[in-house]
Amino acid sequence: METDVLTYFEDIQQKPELSTMGNTVFKSEFSTRIKVSQNFFEFKLKASDIETLISFGRIKDLFYHEAILNLIKKSKFLQLYIQLIENQISEEEYEAELKENSDKYFINLKELNSDLDFAALVIIMQSLPKNLSVDEVTEIFGIKSQSILSKLIV
Amino acid sequence: MLLHLAGESIECDKCEVIARKIVPSSPQIDDILGRVIKYECSRNSSTENLKELVPKKFKHKFSSNLDLGTILKADSIYIITTQFKRLKLDIINKTGRHKASKGTINEYTFAEIKYPLENVLNSMTHRKALK
Numbered sequence: 001m002e003t004d005v006l007t008y009f010e011d012i013q014q015k016p017e018l019s020t021m022g023n024t025v026f027k028s029e030f031s032t033r034i035k036v037s038q039n040f041f042e043f044k045l046k047a048s049d050i051e052t053l054i055s056f057g058r059i060k061d062l063f064y065h066e067a068i069l070n071l072i073k074k075s076k077f078l079q080l081y082i083q084l085i086e087n088q089i090s091e092e093e094y095e096a097e098l099k100e101n102s103d104k105y106f107i108n109l110k111e112l113n114s115d116l117d118f119a120a121l122v123i124i125m126q127s128l129p130k131n132l133s134v135d136e137v138t139e140i141f142g143i144k145s146q147s148i149l150s151k152l153i154v
Numbered sequence: 155m156l157l158h159l160a161g162e163s164i165e166c167d168k169c170e171v172i173a174r175k176i177v178p179s180s181p182q183i184d185d186i187l188g189r190v191i192k193y194e195c196s197r198n199s200s201t202e203n204l205k206e207l208v209p210k211k212f213k214h215k216f217s218s219n220l221d222l223g224t225i226l227k228a229d230s231i232y233i234i235t236t237q238f239k240r241l242k243l244d245i246i247n248k249t250g251r252h253k254a255s256k257g258t259i260n261e262y263t264f265a266e267i268k269y270p271l272e273n274v275l276n277s278m279t280h281r282k283a284l285k
Contacts, residue, residue: 073180074179077180081178081240084240091240095238098181098189102183102189105181106182106183107181107182108182109183109184109185135192139179139180139192144184145215146214
């Protein structure tokens with residue numbers, strides 16, 4: 001099969017198979033030759049590789065979203081705590097607010113689903129200007145510390 | 155028993171906390187512990203197990219020390235507790251020069267060393283150099 005770059009992209013869109021990645025469906029494997037001037041480049045690309053690249057970006061985005069939401073929750077909790085210290089609210093009101101509106105203040109701790117999740121997390125960590133401790137990662141990204149440590153040990 | 159290395163932890167049902175700086179950090183929801191509040195203790199912190207867990211079995215970290223009287227001493231320690239109530243702190247004389255805050259948590263508490271004391275880190279570096 002000999003195509004130019006444009007035809008190659010059309011191939012991806014037009015030949016779907018039963019490989020799921022959300023709603024997007026890809027052909028299981030592409031083998032193509034790209035004609036650039038007089039030179040020919042041949043390469044093979046598996047659909048699983050494309051899926052990995054796309055899902056990797058999505059995972060990173062999800063981590064960033066989670067981090068923003070968790071930091072908002074943390075700041076709301078600290079605002080509530082300051083109100084308590086400044087005697088603007090009573091201890092009963094403080095406890096009741098935490099119990100009644102737990103979604104507003106509490107960070108949900110989850111497990112890391114896959115090695116891909118862990119890899120995305122490591123890349124995010126490397127791009128940050130500050131080294132974070134395990135408990136800071138737990139707090140910011142809402143991931144259980146045991147889940148992170150188990151990945152590090154294995 | 156005195157623990158002073160990074161990552162060492164205790165779990166207990168009553169805990170005494172002493173540090174020059176104790177601040178709440180964030181509320182979290184854990185599958186096993188439920189709703190918990192996290193505190194950060196820094197600048198010469200220590201925590202002591204005043205009441206063992208019943209049954210004496212870890213809830214948060216399998217390597218936690220569960221024995222009564224175990225003390226964690228470090229530069230920075232983080233605490234996770236199921237106690238929602240505000241942590242009441244008293245000012246005490248920790249050293250000749252510095253005062254510290256002291257509080258007692260009367261519910262389940264997990265405490266782990268984040269950063270060891272400077273002299274511990276120095277001695278470890280010295281030992282590595284000797285090897």
